Amino acid sequence: MEQRSSWPTTQSNLLLCIRDAKDHGAWERFVDLYAPVIFRYCRIQGLQEADAQDVTQEVLSQISRSIGNFQYDPEKGKFRSWLGTVTWHRICRHRRTRARQVADARVGGEVLSEIPGKDDGAWVEVFNSHILATALKNIRARCSEEKWQAFHLLWVESLPPTDVAQQLDRRIEWVYKTKSRVLKELKREVEFLAADVGTLSN
Structure with a gap:
């Protein structure tokens, strides 16, 4: 399986990379990964598709403008919570604008240093499910078809290892080792x- 020794090993390193305006690749990875999360959460909060797209772009633009001065400290809170806070403030501002009310929410650069007390349940579900789906897609691209099939049958479909071994005409030891790897x-x-998403169960 291919190793990515040149890639950052944690999300905080990706955040450090996008602070560099010259690192276009890091910003593209950030947008590709998190734009769908932001958009989906906006839709769950009742925004129409066009409005959700607008808010998604506003969130990304806000981060792009402010990230140079942002210091991410995982000891103070989760990256997931930080991004959720930025998104929620933008949704609130969008609603106020639509309602022609005076927007008084703090949505400037200072919001990037605010850590909420706890995650919104809908945001956590959208965030975690997207991260897992993306990770599975990336891993599948680096696996042989046989190894991926073994893992999928065991971990996703929860088939007994003996059934998987028989179906793939492999020894049971190979099945266990493949799943582990x-x-x-x-x-x-x-x-x-x-x-900071959490751990995966065996």
Whole structure:
């Protein structure tokens, strides 16, 4: 399985990379990964598709303008919570604008240093499910078809190892070893995408 020794090993390193205006690749990875999360959460909060797209772009623009001065400290809170706070403030501002009310929410650069007390349940679900789906997609691209099939049958479909071994005409030891190796890579991928999501069960 391919190793990415040149890639950051944690999400905080990706945040450091996007602070460099010259690192266009890091920013593209950030947008590709998190734009769908922001958009989906906006839709869950009741925004129409066009409005959700607008808010997504506003969030990304706000981060792009302010990230140069942002210091991410995982000891103070989760990256997931930080991004959720930025998104929520933008949704609130959008609603106030639509309602022609005076917007008094703090949505300037200072919001990037605010850590909420706890995550919104809908945001956590959208964030975590997207991270896992992305990690699975990335890992599948680096696995052989046979190894991925073994892992999928065991971990995703929860088939008994003996059934998987018989279906793939492999020894049971190979099945266990394959699951262990792929799961290890999956955990590393999740850590790279968002180190504070949590752990994966065996």
